[in-house]
Amino acid sequence: MDEDQAQHYEGSPELLMFLASTVHDMKNSIGVLSGTLENLIAGGAPPPSAAADQAAHDQPGHGQPQYEQLGQMLYQTRRLNDNLIQLLALYKEVGKPGYPFDPAAHRVSELVDQVKGQARILLQSRGVTLDVDFPAGAIWTFDEDLVIGVLVHAINNAIRYTRDRIRLGIRIDGDYLELRVEDNGGGFPPAILEAGADAMKTGVNKVNFLSNSSGLGLYFSSEVAKMHKHRQRHGGIALENGGALGGGCFILRLP
């Protein structure tokens, strides 16, 4: 730890504790809010057999304005939650040595189950289908909570751009695990693509937070990717248009 850093950390535990207890409180509120919304939506939705990953936009009840409003509320609540997680990660200096980074071996199928579980009701309420495609039985080493955070955020983001379908595609590509979140919308605008490219550049201003509303999420995702290191290789993110569904693609690669 050099002198500069040491000075920066002076006095920060107290602030961190205050911050932690405030975040704890906010997280409780958001948790209750989104949990209640999910229960309301699930209660007013078609039987679960027809729900889950099936296209739900043509189900009865979905045309009702109230149902759509609930979906909108859940979407905004999730955005709030994502932003809160990312801001906190930023404060705790995600990517820096102090961040509680905890890689372990996990089944890719369990990662997919958890991401699906977190996004299910929101996708259903917005009439969006989620396709998943991953190698059965694969095991990879990564920080599960961080990667779930990145993927759920990418899906929440894709909900904004997609027409009615999102695909979570995972495959082993040589020494990397490639995780793609693709949609069938009109694709990312050029400014976002550019911001995505900037996020992985070192030395440059990292991400321009001021001019770009997606900056925080991209910055968080790129830092999470970079923290994953294995034998001189480290992870990365990329944005592109096209992919299997022809819309926007978010790509996370982990060594």
Place this chain on the structure above:
Amino acid sequence: MNTETPAAGEIDWADKRYLLVDDFVGIRQLLRESLRNLGAKHIDQAASGGEAIVLLSKTRYDVVMCDYNLGDGKNGQQVLEEARLRNLMLPSSVWLMVSAEKSVESVMGAAEHQPDAYIIKPITEGVLLTRLNRVWTKKQIFREIDQAFADKDYLRAARLCEEQIALYPLHEIDLQRMKATLLLKSGVPEQARAVYEKVLEERDYNWARCGLGKIRMSAGEVDAAQQMFQAVIADNRFYIDAFDQLALSYQQQGKHEEAFGVLEKAAKLSPNSVPRQRAFGQTALKLGNIPVAEKAFRKCIEMGEYSVAKTVDAYFGLARVCGQKNDTKEAIRLLNAAVHQFGGDQVTLRAKITEGLVYHESGDYRRARKSGDELEAMLSDETKQRPDSTTCLDMATLLFAVGVKDAPVTLLCYVARNNHDNAPLLDDVQKIFDKARMGDEGIELIKSSRKEAADMMNKGVLLWKTGKLIEAVEWMRVARKALPHNMRILFNSAQILISQLHQTGYVRELAEEAISVLMHVDAIAPGQLRFAQLMEQLAMLAPVSGVVAAATATEYEAANGAVPE
């Protein structure tokens, strides 16, 4: 990449008993809803750590979901520690620690009393079910290993790890970590080292780097060890275990100022650890930094209020601090409080020693002498067990200082007999004789004490080697009574008992006698190969695997306090 089939099929979560601990009623309701969706019927709730402990002592839950942050009183970690130490959980129980953010505690590297998993809020059903299934499966994989661990059959447990690695590649890293810990406890650090080095070839796991550092430290490669701890700290400044180890290495080198600096940083990053604050306070006291020592000991006592890790050392330390501030009245009040709260012969003895020290340091030699005389009177009661060697040396130093002669000499001879082949400790004994201007007498006394111990041991070994097993067993009982802390005598005693068992077949009383002797050795000096080997031989003799050992171990800990790690 490897593939594998899950170890457990469908787990029935409906029949399990659940406890939800959260101070926020809205969260409890949501979680209860989620659990009901899994089919759960038996769900209890607690709004505080205190309530949780009450419920935990009434019901054996299968799953506890506990928020880390519980407002005033105990936090989630303290509830977990108490539940584990008071055996309020079944070995198969699952503890999920819930927190609002990515938990620093999860990567701190303090291996003791970790929950089975951490979950970040908000908790969705999918995540909950995945984590529950995963933890349950892992428990199954570790079940036999944990059992052997609890029975202190470390060598068998290490072999079981190896077998499970072949079956469950997903858990390879966790199994390797456990295996290394077990090999260290078995007194084969070179094998543990090989495990850590293999794991590190794969990835820079901080626990493996720390483990390797500890092995290097005890192998005398202190500089290399310190570099490893520093590298871990540079990589993750929350990896507190590395701070604690680095401080320990400085202490062993006698570099108390460096140790103080490291402990200061560690205590700042993670102040809520009783052992850390105690080490910080004791180092500060050694350096004469009274204000810092006072603050650390007070913090220790304050935390102890809600923690089972509360320690009498903090009271003694704070009493010394008060003595140095010339507030002997407060010091005596603290010592009385310590005796009142902790009780027992050992605490009473140590309180008396500290009392003498406090008076001596504050210049009240008359009262110090009085404490010394009282101490001498307490020691003359032969029915009471003498304390550990370190306390005996402290006591002898004090008694000499206040002018008592016979009692400290008896004490030092007792220590020498019990450690007759421990050269560094015998050096310390000689130094105390030297300081009391009894150098020459000391040399003679140590020599005769050592001979006395060696004679006792040789007599037993001779009986054993000449096939007089029953006489050997009898003689070693006599030797143990005379020298209750002598490791060579204890090990040989257990060895002879096992030989007897080989001859007679399994006899429960003899096996339990051997086990209790070995438990005592492991408490005095953990991590000995001979301990692991003898425990393994005993386990193989037992008709029911491990059960007897576990029972005796628990009895031993109940009577003598937990075996230190």
